[in-house]
């Protein structure tokens with residue numbers, strides 16, 4: 001019975017993904033494929049090898065769906081995630097991300113990317129390498145349950161880029177991918193609400209300068225690459241102050 005329920009849940013999730021257009025090529029792979037780089041890259045340019053190797057397939061979806069939040073809380077303590085990301089995923093430092101309420105799927109992908117050096121950052125690479133993908137899914141499940149908080153006061157009206165985009169630059173509204181409340185959407189798009197201002201600016205600048213290259217189909221590099229510094233700061237202020245979804 002449990003299996004049937006799980007399958008139902010999985011097909012619902014997959015359906016949502018297909019509808020959202022965020023999943024283009026689901027593939028079946030073994031559990032082992034989750035632990036290792038999942039795409040063959042022979043014959044491709046060196047940069048292509050570094051990019052976007054995480055694959056959304058039944059193995060990864062199942063791994064994430066089975067995340068055990070209770071065990072995850074324990075692991076977050078043992079691995080000292082709380083030291084930097086705060087007791088419940090709300091960080092005290094402006095340049096360290098808050099990860100409370102971050103969808104588990106996004107969290108797991110980022111840890112995979114850190115582990116494989118696809119998203120380059122030494123501290124997190126070291127942490128990610130110490131965890132199995134199952135442990136990562138457990139930790140991600142716990143953080144996903146925590147409530148995000150605005151990281152600064154003075155919530156503002158959303159900038160037009162959030163709600164309307166800018167068709168002259170072929171920019172879709174952020175909301176289309178990141179959700180109406182900036183709460184994350186589908187499997188791929190992270191929550192932005194409550195993110196630390198400085199970290200947000202760092203992330204967008206990294207995409208803009210192609211220092212961060214782990215976004216599938218270069219979607220965020222395309223978006224950030226066309227924004228001015230002022231626009232990035234306005235967006236950072238908006239998301240940092242935006243109250244979380246009740």
Ligand code: HEC
Pocket residue numbers: 076079080081082083084085095096097098099107110111119120121123124127128139
């Ligand atoms: C020494 C401080 C430190 C510790 C300990 C730490 N982190 Fe991090 N973490 C960071 C910093 C700084 C970043 C931002 C790195 C970057 O810009 O890529 C980060 C990024 C992340 C991200 C990506 C967030 C985003 O917005 O993209 C996740 C997920 C994450 N950490 C989870 C964890 C987990 C889980 C643990 C424990 C196993 C952990 N971290 C331990 C400092 C830390």
Ligand code: HEC
Pocket residue numbers: 097109161162171172173174175176177178188189190191192200203204214215216219220223235
């Ligand atoms: C076409 C879909 C799409 C649009 C439009 C889009 N994003 Fe994204 N964004 C993504 C995806 C997918 C990721 C995850 C990339 C990855 O896997 O690392 C992402 C990641 C991000 C991140 C990194 C968050 C973190 O914690 O690591 C930020 C910040 C971000 N987007 C901001 C924005 C803003 C601001 C806009 C509007 C100006 C926007 N995005 C528009 C799809 C989109």
